[in-house]
Amino acid sequence: MTFSVTILGSSSALPTSTRFPSAHVLNAHERLFLIDCAEGTQMQLRRMHIKMSKINHIFISHLHGDHTLGLVGLISTLNLIGRKSDLHIYAHAELESNLNYNLKFFIEALNYKVVFHAVEPNKRQVIYDDGKITVESLPLRHRVPATGFLFKEKRGLPNIRKAMIEKYSLSLAEISAIKNGSDLADHDGKIIPNIELTYYSTEPRSYAYCSDTLYSERLVGMLKDVDLLYHEATFASEDKKLAKQTGHSTAEQAATIAKKSDAKKLIIGHFSSRYKSVEPLLNEAKLVFENTFAVEDGQVFEIPIKRKG
Ligand SMILES: [Zn+2]
Numbered sequence: 001m002t003f004s005v006t007i008l009g010s011s012s013a014l015p016t017s018t019r020f021p022s023a024h025v026l027n028a029h030e031r032l033f034l035i036d037c038a039e040g041t042q043m044q045l046r047r048m049h050i051k052m053s054k055i056n057h058i059f060i061s062h063l064h065g066d067h068t069l070g071l072v073g074l075i076s077t078l079n080l081i082g083r084k085s086d087l088h089i090y091a092h093a094e095l096e097s098n099l100n101y102n103l104k105f106f107i108e109a110l111n112y113k114v115v116f117h118a119v120e121p122n123k124r125q126v127i128y129d130d131g132k133i134t135v136e137s138l139p140l141r142h143r144v145p146a147t148g149f150l151f152k153e154k155r156g157l158p159n160i161r162k163a164m165i166e167k168y169s170l171s172l173a174e175i176s177a178i179k180n181g182s183d184l185a186d187h188d189g190k191i192i193p194n195i196e197l198t199y200y201s202t203e204p205r206s207y208a209y210c211s212d213t214l215y216s217e218r219l220v221g222m223l224k225d226v227d228l229l230y231h232e233a234t235f236a237s238e239d240k241k242l243a244k245q246t247g248h249s250t251a252e253q254a255a256t257i258a259k260k261s262d263a264k265k266l267i268i269g270h271f272s273s274r275y276k277s278v279e280p281l282l283n284e285a286k287l288v289f290e291n292t293f294a295v296e297d298g299q300v301f302e303i304p305i306k307r308k309g
């Protein structure tokens with residue numbers, strides 16, 4: 001089962017000759033989730049051979065242009081290529097009227113439904129659940145209301161220990177009940193707890209997107225043990241003051257969040273165009289959290305299946 005993130009854009013406010021502004025695509029079990037949709041997103045989807053018609057859910061972190069200005073264009077293109085199915089957009093409530101105005105203005109006849117889901121920026125809550133994947137909103141600290149997103153696989157049903165099936169001659173009905181959480185009463189009425197009968201062969205995987213944000217300790221608990229963390233690192237530590245003024249983080253701060261939350265891997269991006277090379281940012285992050293990567297547009301980060309034992 002695929003669980004991978006493709007970086008479509010990794011620049012902050014200004015695009016550069018090698019970086020588009022923010023957009024990621026998460027492929028979770030062949031469901032494609034677009035996260036932010038800056039200018040250039042469509043072109044990057046084409047370049048990466050990602051079928052834009054397969055995107056059904058778009059999550060917008062906040063209403064700054066470097067995260068949103070590709071949205072109307074993408075909706076228009078999907079219309080031109082014959083989309084009929086609903087497209088779900090998760091964003092702060094203020095976007096809805098603006099988006100509707102633009103869609104009416106620029107698109108003569110929209111042949112599919114854009115379903116808007118208002119996200120409350122200050123609340124951590126589950127905003128999507130399809131039985132296999134959940135998405136939680138994570139309150140961020142920026143100049144305007146901003147929300148991160150935590151994508152998690154849901155645990156499926158457990159396996160039954162083979163030895164237990166034999167030992168207690170379990171029927172199909174009993175197996176089904178145990179898989180769904182029941183304990184077992186044996187012939188003498190003794191209760192065998194569910195945990196002794198079942199096991200999970202894999203652990204659920206997770207990916208978090210945190211951009212744009214100031215350093216926020218509040219994130220630490222929400223990101224606990226995340227497998228892959230994308231945290232913005234707009235500035236180097238020498239520009240710490242500027243980071244604070246503009247509501248952004250330094251690479252060192254991004255790494256501190258990764259370390260404190262026991263993330264498995266950190267990817268940093270949303271780099272200011274003032275840096276000709278992002279190596280110094282990567283190096284300062286690695287001093288705090290070794291397993292850090294500075295993203296490039298077009299890179300794919302896979303989260304492999306986590307087998308237990
Ligand atoms: Zn930004």
Ligand SMILES: [Zn+2]
Binds near residue numbers: 062064142212
């Ligand atoms: Zn911003």
